[in-house]
Amino acid sequence: MGDVVGPRLYCCYNCRNPVALHDDIVSKSFQAKKGRAFLFSQAMNVTAGPKENRHLMTGLHTVADVHCSDCREVLGWRYERAYEDSQKYKEGKTVLEKFKIVKENCVNTILQASVSCFQVFLGSEKLYVLFYVLAVKIGNSIGFVLLVDGG
Numbered sequence: 279m280g281d282v283v284g285p286r287l288y289c290c291y292n293c294r295n296p297v298a299l300h301d302d303i304v305s306k307s308f309q310a311k312k313g314r315a316f317l318f319s320q321a322m323n324v325t326a327g328p329k330e331n332r333h334l335m336t337g338l339h340t341v342a343d344v345h346c347s348d349c350r351e352v353l354g355w356r357y358e359r360a361y362e363d364s365q366k367y368k369e370g371k372t373v374l375e376k377f378k379i380v381k382e383n384c385v386n387t388i389l390q391a392s393v394s395c396f397q398v399f400l401g402s403e404k405l406y407v408l409f410y411v412l413a414v415k416i417g418n419s420i421g422f423v424l425l426v427d428g429g
C-alpha cells in the first residue's frame with residue numbers, strides 16, 4: 279500500500295466511518311485517560327454531546343464529547359472554550375483518542391488504484407475485507423465482487 283498516495287484518513291475503529299484527515303493534526307502529544315490522543319483542527323462525521331465544564335491539567339475548559347455519527351461510539355472531545363490565554367488555541371478543535379481511530383488511505387485514492395494494487399489488496403485477507411467494506415460504503419459493491427470473481 280506504500281505506493282498509494284493521497285490524503286490519509288483516520289476512521290472510527292468500530293465502524294470505519296472517516297472522522298478526520300491526517301493533514302488536520304495539530305498535535306500528537308495529547309494525553310487522554312486511556313493513552314495518547316491527537317488534536318485535530320477539525321473532525322468530520324462526528325456529533326457533539328452536551329457542553330460541560332471540566333478541570334483539566336491545563337485549566338478549566340468547556341468541552342463536549344464527540345461521537346461517531348454512524349455508530350455513536352465516543353471518540354474524544356471538542357474544546358468549546360478555554361479560559362487560559364495559553365490554551366485558547368484549542369477552541370473549536372477536536373481531540374480523538376488514538377485507540378479509537380485507525381489510519382486508512384482515502385476512499386477515492388483506493389478506488390483510483392490500479393488492478394495491480396487491487397491484487398496486492400487480495401494478498402491480505404484483512405486488507406481485502408477493508409477494501410470490501412469501503413466499496414460497500416459507497417454503494418458500489420457489485421462491481422468489486424465481479425472483479426474478485428474474475429481474478
Ligand SMILES: [Zn+2]
Pocket residue numbers: 290291292293294295346347348349350351
Ligand atoms: Zn463509528
